Amino acid sequence: EVQLLESGGGLVRPGGSLGLSCAASGFTFSSYAMSWVRQAPGKGLEWVSSISASGYNTYYADSVKGRLTISRDISKNTVNLQMNSLRAEDTAVYYCARVGYGDLSDFDYWGQGTPVIVSS
């Protein structure tokens, strides 16, 4: 059974940093690209970032480019999101999602999400 379990969310001050992690299990982690998608309170879904199966290719939404960094650790089966220079508008639930096939595909499995609140 595919499982994605996010952790690391919490309350952080504007300008601060936070690291999110997503532990993957139930599939061959090194064969799939992974993504982060967020949802601000009461709003829709917003794609944040993706990383290829190999980890060599990364992609970012313009709204987070230069502040958020996606990475993966194949030895631990985790995908991480390092969030720096956080802003109030980064407040959201952050979901980890598996990319179905190749670097560019649908999200076939989703985690339960971890909340990030950026506030002073």
Add this chain to the structure above:
Amino acid sequence: DIQMTQSPSSLSASVGDRVTITCRASQGISEFLAWIQQKPGKAPKSLIYAASSLQSGVPARFSASGSGTDFTLTISSLQPEDFATYYCQQYNTYPLTFGGGTKVEIK
């Protein structure tokens, strides 16, 4: 960026009703479209990929069609567990983009 526009933004329907949601892309995306269901307070769940293919375990009352710029999601006979918000999402090009969502409520 490719803009995804869903309509309606919300609808009220009864159990047993046939429901159709539309999604329009601002430029052609072939069949690189997914439909996602989200219930209140829950994580999103993938329903459809490649515009018309059901994910494993998705009931057959869900169907979808379209290509290019115009897409539809149909629920043939609405069930109580189908009341949720539905999003379309294109994966033709980065940045990946979602529609604004369609909330399906109980009449």
